[in-house]
Amino acid sequence: MKALILQKGDEKENNSFKHQAVLSEIPLPALNPDNDDVLIRLQAVAFNHRDAWIRKGLYSGLQFNSVLGSDGVGIVQETSRSESSHLVGQQVVINPGSGWEKNPIGPENEFGILGLLPLPGTFAEYIAVPRAEIFPVPDHLSVAEAAALPLAGLTAFRATFTKANVQPGDNVLITGIGGGVALIVLSFISSIGANAYVTSSDESKIKKAIELGAKGGVNYKEDQWPKKLKALLPNDRPFLDSVIDSAGGEIVSQTMKFLRPGGIITCYGMTSGSSVSFPMLAVLKNIEFKGSTMGSREEFGRMLNFVKEKKIKPVISGIWHGLENASEIFEIMNRGKQFGKLVVENISPKL
Ligand SMILES: NC(=O)c1ccc[n+]([C@@H]2O[C@H](COP(=O)([O-])OP(=O)(O)OC[C@H]3O[C@@H](n4cnc5c(N)ncnc54)[C@H](OP(=O)(O)O)[C@@H]3O)[C@@H](O)[C@H]2O)c1
Incomplete structure (x- = not known):
């Protein structure tokens, strides 16, 4: 599958970004039944300032060869356990955090965010995540609006x-x-x-x-x-x-x-x-x-309910088609030209 991968840049180059985001061909993610993993075919993804900090080398715990990206919405394609198979075909939005269930003070376990190994990100045709981290998309949101919501929301x-x-x-x-x-x-x-x-x-x-x-x-x-x-x-x-x-x-x-x-x-x-x-x-x-940093899975669920009840729509600055446009989007974010979220649709050509 196609994925946008973080690769070590040439430190001698005087670019805005120290490290590269390279569109590469990588194997499909494997599903782990112990985590009740599900495979999602991504429809749309959104950028966060975090992606820019990572490319600038200013984010802690950098891991080269990570699939970048924390926000995504897509269709469940396959499940690792048969009792989850009823989810196949459902459109879902993914909680970008991991290791934080519901404690209001802070994460119960080691906290991680999609987009840096060991948690491959959403800037790919497919992603595998535990079933517990997927939620139904609020009905009033378009695919792009749903993709714009997770980490920022x-x-x-x-x-x-x-x-x-x-x-x-x-x-x-x-x-x-x-x-x-x-x-x-x-x-x-x-x-x-x-x-x-x-x-x-x-x-x-x-x-x-x-x-x-x-x-x-x-x-x-x-x-x-x-x-x-x-x-x-x-x-x-x-x-x-x-x-x-x-x-x-x-x-x-x-x-x-x-x-x-x-x-x-x-x-x-x-x-x-x-x-x-x-x-x-x-x-x-x-x-x-x-x-304040992101939030728990329980807060993610409450945020989605709140958005649904109040019919809130995230402001979108621009929508691109295909991850081939990533360089242009990174530059816009770097120059602070956006007003709202930067979204990419048509991640997988089969959709
Ligand atoms: N802790 C967390 O969980 C968490 C989660 C998400 C984001 N963040 C951090 O929060 C920040 C914003 O993230 P984002 O994704 O919303 O970024 P973004 O969409 O890229 O927007 C960044 C905005 O920062 C504003 N800005 C730049 N310099 C500023 C200054 N000196 N004073 C006030 N505002 C300034 C600009 O606003 P104007 O264009 O209006 O000037 C710019 O549009 C980033 O530093 C990001 O790393 C943290």
Whole structure:
């Protein structure tokens, strides 16, 4: 089968990406009956920033020859146990995490994510995963929308609800709204009647976010953005209840003056740097800083139910046909040109 494989790049080359993603011919995955594995023929897959970090050599636990990709939707083709055979022909979406069943604190076992060995990823014609990790696709989603949901939807759900405990009426700042996760956070909090404020490097993305339900936004490239954001908050509630952050760096200093006492900053990414400073003033205001990474299988199931109930659709920036387009997609992600998820359909020519 065809698959997009991570290969060690020439470190002397001055490319945006240190390592290569090469479309290769590899054997079909084997099914392990001990795991109740099922074979899925992939219909559509989506890219995450993680795929770019991996190619840049900035992700821990790099394994060359891994099939890349964490998001996918497809049709069950074969099962390793006869009692699962009724699933053959069903369309399913795959939980990208492994080793985390339901503990709200963190993974019970060694946590892994599809797309780095020993967990081959979704950028292939076929993937084998345990039956427990597949879920029915919510009816209101197209194939591309379902493929766009898994990793970003799970990360957004845990960060927003499990960690930040966002409630109706809350004022919430979402940083870097052009990102796949950030846009799903926007749809989640708008759907429960909380008020979203956003940051972006691009005025047109702020405008689009307002069209999608945000109350307002500011450009994080401008030094005075926290002051400008404070001015947007309503007079009767001129503070933030929480921040859902993908940037890291100075986010605590930038927001602590207008976070309510005990306000929560949930950080799921550090796109602007690999650490965060936490000033004493934030301690005196009882501000909580919480790290959040993806989520459990149980949260994945709840996220899908929530999406189904609220008829939420992930924002898609573009759809390509065939994994041959991967280089172009990696470049778009590298330049931050996207507004939402980057999806590839027609993964397998037989579909
Ligand atoms: N912990 C986890 O489980 C988890 C899961 C998913 C993602 N992540 C991390 O979260 C981040 C976003 O992931 P994604 O897949 O949503 O990425 P993405 O779709 O590639 O979007 C990245 C976005 O980051 C924003 N950004 C860049 N520099 C920024 C800065 N200095 N301040 C604020 N925003 C900035 C940009 O927003 P604008 O275009 O609006 O400027 C850009 O669109 C990445 O660092 C990723 O590794 C972590």
